[in-house]
Amino acid sequence: MTYGDSTRSLKAVAAEHVPGNPVGPVPVPASAYHIGADEDDALDSYGRRHNPTWRQLEKALAHLEGAAAAVSFGSGMAAITSLLRVITEPGTTLVVPADGYYQVRAYATEYLAPRGVTVIQARCDEMCDAAGDADVVFAETPSNPGLDVVDLHRLAMQCRPRGALLVVDNTTATPLGQQPLALGADLVVASATKALAGHHDLLAGYVAGNRADVIERLGRERLLAGPILGAFEAWLVLRGLGTLGLRFDRHCQNAAALAMMLRSHPAVASVRYPGLPDDPSHGVAARQMRRFGGIVAVELADVDAVHALIGRSDLLVGATSFGGVHTSVDRRARWGDPVPPGFARISCGIEDTDDLLADIESALGGAGR
Ligand SMILES: Cc1ncc(COP(=O)(O)O)c(C=O)c1O
Known part of the structure; x- marks a missing residue:
């Protein structure tokens, strides 16, 4: 059965049909969990490593983006900067939007460039040409604030022969507006602060995709650097997704x-x-x-x-x-x-x-x- 977007959003946040259990999602705001005598990473243990409400949200976000997995963060910038730290190293050539969200540009030039990443700024209409020299291409479409659009299929075709990683910021469009992974992107990153949460009352972000290696390293980055989403905020985003x-x-x-x-x-x-x-x-x-x-x-x-x-x-x-x-x-x-x-x-x-x-x-x- 192929559902429409409202139904898909609702199904994404639906709890299992267990008699006696709440119909909607429930926040679990725990920092510490009971641990047994033996180490078992599958069990929840500590709030910077695990959270059941994150898992519910990540499952819903992955579903909406058409991704195998998603990792949640405490803001869109936390998601973007964590991802950029994971997928760049000294010697990487990174393309970022010249006409997109300004703090991404600022992070690339103020933090990554001094650490040996070559940062190229390209407007939407220059992205495809710039991708020819890149290891990582970060595109934003429609761009904030100018609302120019990048041809994502064409850009993915430019990235593929060189093995350049294509990341798309899907904040302005949302997964109901466009599906970058289906158009050829490797990873989607977004601020859930905006339409996904939708009520001007929290910050949240996520990365979604099918690259299991990157997703795993992002989970490790979140554990070590700690840019986590609070359980209450994760729950509010889940509520927001329902509408x-x-x-x-x-x-x-x-x-x-x-x-x-x-x-x-x-x-x-x-x-x-x-x-x-x-x-x-x-x-x-x-x-x-x-x-x-x-x-x-x-x-x-x-x-x-x-x-x-x-x-x-x-x-x-x-x-x-x-x-x-x-x-x-x-x-x-x-x-x-x-x-x-x-x-x-x-x-x-x-x-x-x-x-x-x-x-x-x-x-x-x-x-x-
Ligand atoms: C396109 C885009 N990406 C990322 C961000 C950063 O999101 P956050 O404010 O949740 O950190 C914003 C914020 O306005 C944005 O407009």
């Missing part, structure tokens, strides 16, 4: 409607959304994405115009995250992203579409629809 299908459909519906409205609004200089038929990324996005996501990138006149939009709106919150239930706006130049001062990332929440459009339209200055 992911519903929420993500609304995020995408709101984003598509908002992008259409903004592209003809006089206060808007430009709009990017991979679902817009005339967006430069639409062709590739339509081939590789199942849904176009909940984020719209918009350029307004200047800094004041972004502040005025948030200030006049009844529904928008100014916040630097995305994928939550409330629609949020972030002026990305304030964080140093290479974008114009009036560039804002709008992460659509789950408000009723008509309410959200009317609110943003009036906050932009009342030009009629």
Whole structure:
């Protein structure tokens, strides 16, 4: 039986049908477990090594990403930096996004480059060429914040002949928006802080894939370095996954409607959304994405115009995250992203579409629809 995405998300977090047991997942916040006289690594022993709630979450995440296994971490950056430490060494050539999440770039240049890793920064449209010289290619698509798209199948074809490892950050798309492993990636990494958890109230991250060697070394890295996810947060992500299908459909519906409205609004200089038929990324996005996501990138006149939009709106919150239930706006130049001062990332929440459009339209200055 092939299920739809809401059903798959629900099944992924369903507990076994045992009479008398809770229907939903249960958090196990233990640091210490009873241990027997003999060493047995299959048994839970200590909270930095084992946790039953992680295992439930990892099983669900692996299922959603189409992976053999997943390893959870205390944030998206904990997952990314742990993975990069495991798969690079002095002499490795690593490609990272020039137009993706800025702290990945910062980690590569500030931490890995001084330790002998050659770091090449490439924009989405340069990734395939850059992959020709690489041992590890780290791609992010759609990119945060510009929403450019990398052709993942083509990139995987570039990586394969040289044996370069292809890692894809699936945070903005989520596994309901795209399946990088099925498109040829070796590993997926993501922040579950965003749409997966979905309620602006925790940080979490994970790596998923079919490379048993890397997954095993990541488990060891997590044990030794300790960037673990709390059991309560793991449980909240599991709860979030149960409604992911519903929420993500609304995020995408709101984003598509908002992008259409903004592209003809006089206060808007430009709009990017991979679902817009005339967006430069639409062709590739339509081939590789199942849904176009909940984020719209918009350029307004200047800094004041972004502040005025948030200030006049009844529904928008100014916040630097995305994928939550409330629609949020972030002026990305304030964080140093290479974008114009009036560039804002709008992460659509789950408000009723008509309410959200009317609110943003009036906050932009009342030009009629
Ligand atoms: C694309 C992308 N990857 C990774 C991260 C890092 O995730 P976290 O904030 O959970 O560490 C972010 C955070 O915004 C992101 O946007």
